[in-house]
Amino acid sequence: MEQKKVLLRISNLKQYFPLKKTSFKDKETLYVKANDGISLEIYEGETFGLVGESGCGKSTFGRTLLQLYHQTDGKTMYYGRSLDDLAPRYVQDILKNLPQRKTEMEKLREKYAKLDAEYQTLSEEEKIHRHDERELAKKEADDAFLDIVQLIGGLLISDDLEAVSALFMEGYRIAAEIRDKRGELSELQLDADVFADAVKQRDKSGKDASSQKRRLRELQARMEGKKAEIREREKALGEKKFAIEALREQYREDPQYKEYDHYRDDGIDLAKLNYREMRMLRKDLQLIFQDPYSSLNPRMTVGQIIGEGLLAHRFYKKDDDRMQNYVMKVMEECGLAPYMLHRYPHQFSGGQRQRIGIARSLALNPKFVVCDEAVSALDVSIQSQVINLLLDLKEKEHLTYLFISHDLSVVKYISDRIGVMYLGVIVELAPAADIFAHPRHPYTEALLSAIPTTDQGEKKETILLTGDIPSPVKPPKGCKFHTRCPYATQICKEATPSLLEVSPGHFVACHHRSDTDVLAMSRKVSVQNQGKSRRKEEE
Ligand SMILES: Nc1ncnc2c1ncn2[C@@H]1O[C@H](COP(=O)(O)OP(=O)(O)OP(=O)(O)O)[C@@H](O)[C@H]1O
Known part of the structure; x- marks a missing residue:
């Protein structure tokens, strides 16, 4: 999978639907947190399967990726086309305000550094309470940083960001012109196709096609003109890119430049596109x-x-x-x-x-x-x-x-890889065979155990999850699955587990994911000691 090209990179995607206030006394707006911080990559040419109970947010995720809903937060980077192809408006907004953007980013970074320093002095129990607050500050600082470095990379360290901004803006303007001219060219091509077809039909039926032929020639001449304009703009764009590369050359050996340049990204952030731009991508x-x-x-x-x-x-x-x-x-x-x-x-x-x-x-x-x-x-x-x-x-x-x-x-x-979703978050993600052979998350285990089998020889336990799926309006704090998880401990109630790679390509979001012995132990204890059994032998 490492060799594969990423088509979509989704980071911290959130989709919240506001609920109507039922009374004027309601102070705060409540939200259905249908997707609550999803991060994953979808590779070109793969089938990514998404599973989970009804209402966990699968459809919302699919529609939000396609921007049929305006996503509440997060990045959805699309690599099927380049930024130059589309020249979206948000790129212009970032490029023309580089110095101000950098100042804002530095303020957010300072805020996070202060919180983090404080966090390090706390006891383990206090850390659990402040974990999410620290994560949020980090996310804000990271987002502000990424918005800039994804476009200009290591040039963020330049002393003259005004000059960098001007150079990038010239390139952006030319790319936008090329995009518009390509649009005009394909419109002319459509007209030319219609006339070419009419000429063919008329010639075939022996009718006079001279006026269609004249119109076709006119269109072809305009198309040639348009193509020449595009070539000329492409050359100008190439020159601007060359100038940017020359600027980069000055900093090439700087370690901080190298670090920042690593984040450069030609993906299109779908969530930042306007209606017209999204419409251009809709067919993709x-x-x-x-x-x-x-x-x-x-x-x-x-x-x-x-x-x-x-x-x-x-x-x-x-x-x-x-x-x-x-x-x-x-x-x-x-x-x-x-x-x-x-x-x-x-x-x-x-x-x-x-x-x-x-x-x-x-x-x-x-x-x-x-x-x-x-x-x-x-x-x-x-x-x-x-x-x-x-x-x-x-x-x-x-x-x-x-x-x-x-x-x-x-x-x-059908799937190459599978993501398991629970209450708006991905709890496990792995190659299809791996997830069926070695499920790591307790929720995945329960889902898999519920698949009916016709194999007489296979002795299979059905793991019955107790309780209902909690409301996505007020999801449980910490691990969202802890209210139904037989292995939940204090940390699960307080801190949100991150989706971590536990074996190559296999990710799981569970505080106890790596210690399978502890899981096995606690499973035994929960079955023996709890009055009602959570498991039932399949008849
Ligand atoms: N347009 C909407 N406005 C408000 N709430 C919504 C909207 N669409 C979905 N929801 C809510 O978001 C949550 C996730 O719904 P979603 O349809 O994404 O789940 P799902 O996993 O696809 O379920 P199913 O498999 O039954 O289709 C649900 O609680 C649902 O009520």
């Missing part, structure tokens, strides 16, 4: 819905449903005949016969409707697809057909999936 990032019945507009034909996105994202113009051929090709790839083009959703079975949903998403050539319970509403036999279709398409189109499901056997079959 697609969603396949759970419910094939309600996710399709009953008043549109399959052709219109699949074509809608193609028109919105300017793949084709409305009157371009080639769109119909493309839609039929995509339908065929998704196992739908081309003659179904003019049918309405109610004329299809559940499995076929899900195929329409898949075709609608994949027609846009996405890079990343969130499959939210994509097969849960289907019969088992149809489920396997749709899963196989998704796997085939993934290979063919080099897709990356986030596969959300409550069905562990489906996730096991």
